[in-house]
Amino acid sequence: MSVSPVSPVRSLPRFxxxxxxMIALELRRxxxxxxxxxxxxxxxxxFFLLFGSSAxxxxxxxxxxxxxxxxxxxxxxxxxxxxxTSGGAMVSIERxxxxxxxxxxxxxxxxxxxxxxxxxxxIIGAVSVAVAFLVGSLAGAELPVHAWIGCGLLAWVCSLVxxxxxxxMGYLLPSENVMQILGPVLAVLSFAGGLFVPVDELGSxxxxxxxxxxxxxxxxxxxxxxxxxxxxxxxxxxxxFWTALFSAGAMWRxxxxxxxx
Amino acid sequence: MTLTTVPSTAAAAAVELSGxxxxxxxxxxxxxxxxxxxxxxVVALLGPNGAGKTTTIDMLLGLSRPxxxxxxxxxxxxxxxxxxxxxxxxxxxxxxxxxYTVEETVRLTAVLFGKPRSxxxxxxxxxxIADIGSRLVxxxxxxxxxxxxxxxxxxxxxxxxxxxxxxxxxxxxxRHDFWNAIRDDARRGRTVVFATHYxxxxxxxxxxxxxxxxxxxxxxxxxxxxKALASxxxxxxxxxGASLPDLSAISGVxxxxxxxxxxxxxxxxxxxxxxxxxxxxxxxxxxxxxxxLEEAFLTLTADAA
Numbered sequence: 001m002s003v004s005p006v007s008p009v010r011s012l013p014r015f016x017x018x019x020x021x022m023i024a025l026e027l028r029r030x031x032x033x034x035x036x037x038x039x040x041x042x043x044x045x046x047f048f049l050l051f052g053s054s055a056x057x058x059x060x061x062x063x064x065x066x067x068x069x070x071x072x073x074x075x076x077x078x079x080x081x082x083x084x085t086s087g088g089a090m091v092s093i094e095r096x097x098x099x100x101x102x103x104x105x106x107x108x109x110x111x112x113x114x115x116x117x118x119x120x121x122x123i124i125g126a127v128s129v130a131v132a133f134l135v136g137s138l139a140g141a142e143l144p145v146h147a148w149i150g151c152g153l154l155a156w157v158c159s160l161v162x163x164x165x166x167x168x169m170g171y172l173l174p175s176e177n178v179m180q181i182l183g184p185v186l187a188v189l190s191f192a193g194g195l196f197v198p199v200d201e202l203g204s205x206x207x208x209x210x211x212x213x214x215x216x217x218x219x220x221x222x223x224x225x226x227x228x229x230x231x232x233x234x235x236x237x238x239x240x241f242w243t244a245l246f247s248a249g250a251m252w253r254x255x256x257x258x259x260x261x
Numbered sequence: 262m263t264l265t266t267v268p269s270t271a272a273a274a275a276v277e278l279s280g281x282x283x284x285x286x287x288x289x290x291x292x293x294x295x296x297x298x299x300x301x302x303v304v305a306l307l308g309p310n311g312a313g314k315t316t317t318i319d320m321l322l323g324l325s326r327p328x329x330x331x332x333x334x335x336x337x338x339x340x341x342x343x344x345x346x347x348x349x350x351x352x353x354x355x356x357x358x359x360x361y362t363v364e365e366t367v368r369l370t371a372v373l374f375g376k377p378r379s380x381x382x383x384x385x386x387x388x389x390i391a392d393i394g395s396r397l398v399x400x401x402x403x404x405x406x407x408x409x410x411x412x413x414x415x416x417x418x419x420x421x422x423x424x425x426x427x428x429x430x431x432x433x434x435x436r437h438d439f440w441n442a443i444r445d446d447a448r449r450g451r452t453v454v455f456a457t458h459y460x461x462x463x464x465x466x467x468x469x470x471x472x473x474x475x476x477x478x479x480x481x482x483x484x485x486x487x488k489a490l491a492s493x494x495x496x497x498x499x500x501x502g503a504s505l506p507d508l509s510a511i512s513g514v515x516x517x518x519x520x521x522x523x524x525x526x527x528x529x530x531x532x533x534x535x536x537x538x539x540x541x542x543x544x545x546x547x548x549x550x551x552x553x554l555e556e557a558f559l560t561l562t563a564d565a566a
Contacts, residue, residue: 010346010347011345012344013375019372021372022373025372028365029361094358097358097359098354098356099355099358101324101352102355104322106343106344106373107373107374
């Protein structure tokens, strides 16, 4: 095999380098990371089994399902959130390793790179929700069909806010262990946003504060098809606000990053 | 002190830097650099730390923009030249992800450049790492990682290959293998620009040596021209009965030494000295030697403190 002396035809890739081939390779790499797999796929399902699958919860009813189903949705949201955050936060590791700089020596456009990261984050988020729901369906979660579908889709789509959060943090924190910081942060936010314990069980002051935290809206929206109750517009406003804020933050850091190098 | 060996030609230069200035705050890293590199040249960029070599390379690759002056690579902006695969680089450190395998890293590069799978196999072979394709990058030695960077740089089949201190941290064997791979590759007519602080590498592998100090070019020529420029050469000859005053009087001799029947004459125009010795004296066993590049380097970079 040899290179012909004739200069090759040179052209730019389509879509700034955004391609299925890159997404496939990046997914494979992410699934190779045991920590990612444990945190995003195994842990939410394990939390669900620990906290949501008792006999008592299986018999208690919520809407047209049981409490086990209700907790399953919360855990699916938690998993999707972890998955999309770590997907976005990949940029932090890649910047620390100098990989972003290496990518500057290819035709890949910075915006295409961010788009790939978002797609990866959302794919892993979808797998996380699917795994949680599969385990839930086998472990006694009962939901009406429309809630299985609706809650699952909403948990997934709304986790976009955390993909933006992960990207923002990924650009903000140039650390190899960014998820070790973000993991506990997400756990605290999940408590504050009523994902682990319903907010109204924590007193009215806390319940009011909770509505302003970024996890609250996603949880409320994702559970809505089951409970069909609560301040949906507050939840929507919450998700829109935090998505806008995190996206703006990510764009701001991204611009600085591309200008500097 | 500038020695220019580059005639201007109408054809597009591989690299054309004119009046390039780059400042970082109050520090001027590159202070009005003019450099033209013709296609096919193998050029070493030499200079002490902080001379502006890496800053210059970053500008050639479009990783930073000059504050003044222009940078053209094969008549394109550096960003376009990179995106088109006209220029690629082997950087000193970093730039690899530990949890990719060697083959996946190159395959990702191939995907980005729109190259087929066969190109991946080919560059892995040419970089000498086809046998470790399935190894995780994190488990590769420094030399293997450097050859992986080389494989990635070969992938777009660039006209210009830039190497920034490419053998730092390699053992002697690794450096030898790496340079053999580069030299084989340069035979195909690729333009190569490398920064190095291993002076013997510049001496052994470059057609042309460009000395940079304080962001400016202080000498530019073939390795032997630059060596002569900096420290002259020495003519050694056997000449029984030579007297020191006579020898010092020879035109072009800057210093002379007599040790028994052997004379040592130092000067820049050693050809003239040799011609004089051979035509007007009974001198025999003539030998002309350069000082090594290391000494030239020290002379050139230390003179204007």
